[in-house]
Ligand SMILES: Cc1cc2nc3c(=O)[nH]c(=O)nc-3n(C[C@H](O)[C@H](O)[C@H](O)COP(=O)(O)OP(=O)(O)OC[C@H]3O[C@@H](n4cnc5c(N)ncnc54)[C@H](O)[C@@H]3O)c2cc1C
């Protein structure tokens with residue numbers, strides 16, 4: 001039998017790093033395993049590289065908006081330079097992360113972990129046993145079950161392109177489609193979004209998304225709603241994408257077709273059954289402590305657990321909960337109150353807390369402050385006409401229930417609403433706070449009425 005560890009962590013992303021470090025700090029023996037380079041989705045294939053690329057798109061977008069308002073001359077994205085800028089951040093990540101584990105005395109393994117029993121797994125030829133296991137294996141793109149699926153490029157492929165092709169299609173209309181379409185269109189591609197749902201970004205407030213749609217039109221992104229992709233055919237150097245919309249079927253030619261149709265926990269090849277880990281429809285069956293209901297040695301966190309929204313701060317939060325439960329016995333449950341979320345379109349859209357539907361369903365009495373605010377100073381100073389908000393405040397208690405924002409700086413301003421929601425600050429508390437002027441935050445008082 002191979003080495004035994006107090007904790008083995010499957011994955012090397014955000015959840016893995018936080019969980020492994022905390023358990024190791026308490027003096028336990030810990031090993032981490034990943035079959036990809038160390039660092040996980042956020043640092044290597046998601047949030048960070050995407051944001052580096054969007055920095056370039058955002059600079060160009062700002063210059064274009066200011067054109068004729070005191071800024072002159074052409075600016076454009078130089079894709080390969082922008083990619084090099086991104087790689088300047090991502091390339092060192094795997095070595096840095098692995099070194100951090102090693103410095104702390106955490107053993108690192110490379111390969112695909114496969115469970116072989118309730119307390120054992122193998123990585124290629126190596127056999128290991130554990131007192132506890134943390135499944136932090138993240139998520140992977142859903143399988144669409146369509147012909148030609150193999151032609152789809154995932155987020156990973158898109159964020160590694162040496163050259164951006166001319167005609168780009170995004171299959172799906174959530175976060176990835178919204179963010180990648182703005183980046184690709186600003187970099188000069190002809191972009192089409194084929195979204196099965198009846199609007200883009202269903203995770204965000206419908207009215208606020210409605211205001212954001214002006215930016216898609218301005219960028220020339222062709223958005224087709226209620227459209228399901230049925231088949232992708234290779235044709236010449238490119239592809240023909242066949243889709244169905246109400247009352248019609250049609251096809252569009254493209255040089256690149258990107259998967260933006262959702263992700264699900266990456267559990268398929270883990271060997272869950274061999275370890276007696278109950279799962280249903282691709283999801284782990286977990287109790288309120290993020291522990292397997294059928295194998296008490298096993299916990300899960302982040303995208304693999306999919307208990308909270310699949311976002312980086314949630315992965316980190318889950319891992320803290322799991323580490324505490326492993327070290328001290330089950331006592332902590334995750335608390336997702338006031339988790340903010342931003343889609344980094346140009347401009348960004350953000351949300352935190354309840355939607356109107358959720359507040360209604362909970363029978364709460366509340367007021368809504370909402371308007372398009374293109375005439376406000378923030379909007380005018382940024383030369384960005386897309387600016388608006390919807391804020392929900394509970395009658396009587398004055399608790400902030402939810403905030404939904406679009407426009408300049410809202411990716412930062414949303415964090416102040418998150419602070420208020422998570423820590424029970426009232427609308428009056430926020431209004432009594434002096435925010436530096438003129439900043440995005442200095443609009444909060446007016447948003448609250
Ligand atoms: C394009 C994109 C952009 C995003 N942007 C944002 C953003 O701006 N803000 C935000 O909050 N969130 C964003 N997210 C979501 C965020 O990246 C994830 O929620 C977060 O990274 C999940 O972290 P994790 O630790 O749970 O899993 P991951 O970071 O995905 O780590 C899982 C690791 O497990 C490994 N693994 C899987 N199976 C095995 C196995 N059997 N053996 C060994 N290793 C295995 C994988 O290789 C992977 O490295 C984005 C996601 C994508 C795809």
Ligand SMILES: NC(=O)c1ccc[n+]([C@@H]2O[C@H](COP(=O)([O-])OP(=O)(O)OC[C@H]3O[C@@H](n4cnc5c(N)ncnc54)[C@H](O)[C@@H]3O)[C@@H](O)[C@H]2O)c1
Nearest residue numbers: 172173174175176195196197228229260261262263310342
């Ligand atoms: N800024 C961020 O925080 C950020 C950015 C990117 C990704 N992410 C995370 O990654 C996850 C995955 O992102 P995503 O954009 O792939 O998924 P998503 O769940 O946001 O959106 C997927 C969309 O694809 C549509 N769809 C599904 N199948 C389709 C088909 N066959 N044809 C046409 N449309 C189809 C669905 O209607 C859905 O709206 C998100 O849930 C999010 O948590 C976060």
